[in-house]
Amino acid sequence: MKNSKNNIVNLEGKLAEAEKNARLRDLEIEREKSKNDFHGVDQKEIDQAIQTVSKAAGGKEVYFGIKKSPKSKVKFVQINQPNLGYLMEKEYFKSEEMKFLFRIMPYIAFRSNCIVDDINIKNAIPVTQVELAKKIGSSQPTVNRLVKQLIDKGIIAKAETGREGVSARSYALFLNPNIIYSGDRDDVNETLQMIFKKVNLKSVFKNLPHKIC
Structure with missing residues (x-):
C-alpha cells in the first residue's frame, strides 16, 4: 500500500515536472519568435523600453511604430x-x-x-x-x-x-x-x-x- 502511494506521488511529481518543462519550452519558443519578429531584441528589453518612455511621458500609454520608408511613393485616395x-x-x-x-x-x-x-x-x-x-x-x-x-x-x-x-x-x-x-x-x-x-x-x-x- 505504501509503495502504491509512493508511486502515485512520484507519478504526480513527474507530471508536474513535465508540465513545468513544457511551459518553459513554450516560453523559450515565444521568446525566440519575439526575437525573430524584433530583429534579435528580447521582449523583456522592449517592455522595459516602453515602461521607460511611458514614465517619461508622465505615465501615459505609449506605443512604438515604424516610420514609413521615404521610398514609398504609392498614391492613395x-x-x-x-x-x-x-x-x-x-x-x-x-x-x-x-x-x-x-x-x-x-x-x-x-x-x-x-x-x-x-x-x-x-x-x-x-x-x-x-x-x-x-x-x-x-x-x-x-x-x-x-x-x-x-x-x-x-x-x-x-x-x-x-x-x-x-x-x-x-x-x-x-x-x-x-x-x-x-x-x-x-x-x-x-x-x-x-x-x-x-x-x-x-x-x-x-x-x-x-x-x-
Whole structure:
C-alpha cells in the first residue's frame, strides 16, 4: 500500500515536472519568435523600453511604430467609410453619381484634393470638364451634368484658379474631404477647408458621423 502511494506521488511529481518543462519550452519558443519578429531584441528589453518612455511621458500609454520608408511613393485616395455609409443610407447619391466619383479618383491630387491632369506631377494642372470627360471616357454633357449635381450636393466645389497660359477665367474642381480625401486626414489642407466651409454647414453634413473638417 505504501509503495502504491509512493508511486502515485512520484507519478504526480513527474507530471508536474513535465508540465513545468513544457511551459518553459513554450516560453523559450515565444521568446525566440519575439526575437525573430524584433530583429534579435528580447521582449523583456522592449517592455522595459516602453515602461521607460511611458514614465517619461508622465505615465501615459505609449506605443512604438515604424516610420514609413521615404521610398514609398504609392498614391492613395481615402474614402471616409462612416460618412459615405451615412449618405448612402440617406439615399443621397444616384448610382451614376457614385460611378462618376469612382472614375475620377485616379485624378485627385494629394492634399489639395483637386482633380488634376497628372497626380504624379508636383504642380499638376487642374483639368477642365472637357478634359475630364476625355480622361474618363464620357461625354462632356454628361460630365457637366454630374459635376453640377455633385456641386449642388456639396460633394464637389468649383473654385476660380489662375491657370498659366489661360487669359480667361478658369476653374478647378475639388472633392469634399469629409467624403473622399487624398492626404493626411489629421492635417487637411486649410484652403480646402475654406472652400467647403459653407458647404459643410448644410444639415446633411452637420450630422456626418466622422467630420474631419
